[in-house]
Amino acid sequence: MAKPYDLRRYPGFFAITLLCLVILYAPLVVVAVYSFNDSPSITIWEGFSLRWYVDVFTGPESGKFKEAAWNSFVIAITAATTATIIATLAATAVLRAGTFRLRTVSIGMISLPLMVPEIVTAVATLIFFNAIAIERGLMTILLAHIAFCIPFAYMPISARMQGIEATYEQAAMDLYATKRQAFTRILLPLMMPGIVSGFILAFIISLDDFIITNFVKGAGVETLPTAIFGAVKQGIKPNIMAISTLLLAVSIVMVALSWLIGRRDPAEGR
Amino acid sequence: MAGGGATGGTVQSETYREARTLLLLPAWVTLGLLTLAPLMIMLVYSFLTKEFRGGVIWEFSLDAYDQFFFDRGLFGDEPPKIEWTYIGIFWRSIWQAGAATILSLLIGFPTAYFIATRPEGQRAFWVFLVTIPYWVNLLIRTVSMKFLLRDEGPLNDGLIGLGIISEPLGIVNTNLAVQLGLFYSYLPFMVLPIYAAVERYNFALSEAASDLYAPRWAVLRRIVIPSVKPGIIAGCILVFVPSLGSFLAPDLLGGARTFMIGSLIEEQFKGNAGNWPFGAAASMILLTMVLFLLMVFARQSRKEAA
Numbered sequence: 001m002a003k004p005y006d007l008r009r010y011p012g013f014f015a016i017t018l019l020c021l022v023i024l025y026a027p028l029v030v031v032a033v034y035s036f037n038d039s040p041s042i043t044i045w046e047g048f049s050l051r052w053y054v055d056v057f058t059g060p061e062s063g064k065f066k067e068a069a070w071n072s073f074v075i076a077i078t079a080a081t082t083a084t085i086i087a088t089l090a091a092t093a094v095l096r097a098g099t100f101r102l103r104t105v106s107i108g109m110i111s112l113p114l115m116v117p118e119i120v121t122a123v124a125t126l127i128f129f130n131a132i133a134i135e136r137g138l139m140t141i142l143l144a145h146i147a148f149c150i151p152f153a154y155m156p157i158s159a160r161m162q163g164i165e166a167t168y169e170q171a172a173m174d175l176y177a178t179k180r181q182a183f184t185r186i187l188l189p190l191m192m193p194g195i196v197s198g199f200i201l202a203f204i205i206s207l208d209d210f211i212i213t214n215f216v217k218g219a220g221v222e223t224l225p226t227a228i229f230g231a232v233k234q235g236i237k238p239n240i241m242a243i244s245t246l247l248l249a250v251s252i253v254m255v256a257l258s259w260l261i262g263r264r265d266p267a268e269g270r
Numbered sequence: 271m272a273g274g275g276a277t278g279g280t281v282q283s284e285t286y287r288e289a290r291t292l293l294l295l296p297a298w299v300t301l302g303l304l305t306l307a308p309l310m311i312m313l314v315y316s317f318l319t320k321e322f323r324g325g326v327i328w329e330f331s332l333d334a335y336d337q338f339f340f341d342r343g344l345f346g347d348e349p350p351k352i353e354w355t356y357i358g359i360f361w362r363s364i365w366q367a368g369a370a371t372i373l374s375l376l377i378g379f380p381t382a383y384f385i386a387t388r389p390e391g392q393r394a395f396w397v398f399l400v401t402i403p404y405w406v407n408l409l410i411r412t413v414s415m416k417f418l419l420r421d422e423g424p425l426n427d428g429l430i431g432l433g434i435i436s437e438p439l440g441i442v443n444t445n446l447a448v449q450l451g452l453f454y455s456y457l458p459f460m461v462l463p464i465y466a467a468v469e470r471y472n473f474a475l476s477e478a479a480s481d482l483y484a485p486r487w488a489v490l491r492r493i494v495i496p497s498v499k500p501g502i503i504a505g506c507i508l509v510f511v512p513s514l515g516s517f518l519a520p521d522l523l524g525g526a527r528t529f530m531i532g533s534l535i536e537e538q539f540k541g542n543a544g545n546w547p548f549g550a551a552a553s554m555i556l557l558t559m560v561l562f563l564l565m566v567f568a569r570q571s572r573k574e575a576a
C-alpha cells in the first residue's frame with residue numbers, strides 16, 4: 001500500500017516538467033548565445049564577441065532601430081499610464097461602489113479586448129480609423145494600445161483590491177476622513193503594489209504588440225516589433241538576435257520586478 | 271481571460287457609490303470608442319462594396335460573404351457552387367490550432383500537476399518559471415523558434431552531430447513547424463488554469479480511491495482528471511482561441527501550404543491589392559466562431575458550478 005505522500009506523484013511528470021521548461025527556454029537561450037557570435041553568418045560559431053551589440057547602436061541600421069525603439073518606448077509608457085489610471089478607477093467602481101445595473105456589463109466591457117482575437121481587433125481598429133478619417137500614425141497606435149492595455153492593467157489591480165479589506169477606509173472615515181481622503185490616503189497607497197504590477201504588465205503588453213500596431217501604424221512609422229518583423233522577412237541576421245536579446249532582458253527584468261512587488265502582502269502596509 | 275470570471279470579483283463595499291459613474295466613465299468611453307464601436311463598424315464594412323485601391327464604397331453589398339462561401343465562376347454568371355478555398359483555410363486553422371492545443375495539453379497537464387504538488391513555498395517559483403517566456407515578445411519567441419528549427423539551425427546540427435539523423439529534419443515551412451510555434455506561443459496558458467484547479471483539488475479523494483484498491487493511473491484518470499476538468503477546458507480554450515487567429519507563427523514558421531485565417535485576413539488589408547469588405551467578413555466569421563466557443567464554455571462552467 002502506497003503512502004499518501006507517494007500517491008500524489010506520477011512517474012514521468014517531473015521529466016515532462018523539465019521537458020516543458022527546456023522547450024520554453026531553449027529557443028531563447030540559443031538566440032541569446034548566438035547574439036554573441038563573432039560572425040556575420042548565423043550558422044557557424046566563431047567565438048565570443050559584442051560586435052552585433054555595437055552594430056545595433058552604431059551600425060548602418062542603428063538609426064532605424066533607435067527611432068523604432070523610441071516610438072515603442074513612448075507609446076508603451078503613455079499607453080500603460082493611461083490604461084492603469086482608467087483601470088484603477090474602474091476597479092474601484094466595480095469592487096467598492098455596491099451593486100448596480102451596469103456592473104456586470106462593465107466587467108464584460110473591460111474584458112472585451114481579451115475575448116476578441118487580436119487580428120479581429122486589428123482589422124476593426126483600422127476600419128474605425130479609416131471610417132472617421134483619422135490619418136494613421138503614432139497617435140492611432142497609441143489609442144489602440146490604450147484600449148487593449150486596460151484589461152491587462154485591470155487584472156492585477158482588481159486582484160490586489162480584493163485583498164484589501166474595506167475596514168481600513170471605514171476606520172479612516174470614522175475618524176472624519178472624507179471619501180476622497182479615504183481613497184487617496186488609504187486605498188491608493190495600499191493598492192500601490194497592484195497598480196505597479198498592472199502598469200508593468202500593460203507596459204510589456206504594449207511593447208510586445210505586433211499585429212494591431214502593424215495594422216494601425218501609418219506608412220513610415222515603425223515600432224520595435226514592426227521594424228524587427230520587417231528585417232526578419234529578409235532573413236534572420238545577427239543584429240536582430242542582439243536586439244532580441246536586449247528586449248528579452250528588458251522583459252525579464254520588468255516581469256521579475258512585477259512579481260517581486262505584486263507578491264508583497266497587503267497586510268504588511270505600504 | 272475567458273469570460274468575466276478572471277476579471278470579476280465580489281462587491282466589497284459601497285464606499286464610492288455616488289462616484290461610480292465618474293469612475294467608470296473613462297473605461298466606458300475608451301473601450302466603447304476604441305473596441306466596441308470599431309467592431310460595429312467592421313460589421314457594417316463587411317456589407318459594403320469593395321474599392322479597388324483598398325477601402326470601401328458606401329453601397330450595400332453581400333459580395334464579401336458571397337465570395338467567402340460561393341463560387342460563381344470567373345465572370346460571376348455560373349450557378350453558385352460551394353467555394354471550398356476559404357472554408358478550407360478556416361478548417362486548416364481549426365485543425366492546426368487543435369493540434370497545438372493537444373500538444374500543449376500533453377505537456378502542460380503533467381507540468382501543472384507537478385507544480386501543484388510541490389511544497390507550498392516552492393509553487394510560486396515554478397509558476398514564475400513557466401510564465402516568464404510568455405512575457406517575452408511573441409515575435410521574438412517565434413523568430414527564436416525558427417532559428418532553432420531551421421535546417422542549418424542548432425537543433426538539426428545537434429542531432430546530426432550526435433548521429434541521430436543524417437539529414438536535416440526539414441521542419442520549417444511544414445504544418446508541424448506552425449503547430450510547434452503555436453504550442454510554444456501559448457503553452458503557459460495551458461499550465462496556469464490546470465495548475466489552479468489541481469491546487470484546489472482535495473487529495474483525500476485520491477487517498478480514498480487508493481484505499482479502495484484503485485491503481486495509481488486509475489486514480490488519475492477516474493478521480494483527478496474529472497475533478498480538474500474545468501481547469502483543463504479553460505486551458506484548452508486559452509490555447510485554442512488565440513491559436514485560431516494567430517498570424518506570426520503561420521507567417522514566419524509556415525509556408526504557402528500552411529496558410530491560416532490570420533494571414534488570409536492580413537492580406538486583405540495589405541497595400542492596394544486587398545479587399546476590405548472581404549477581410550471584414552472573414553474577421554466577423556472568425557469572431558462569431560470564437561464568441562460562440564466562449565459562450566459554450568461559460569455556460570458549461572456555470573452549469574458545473576451550480
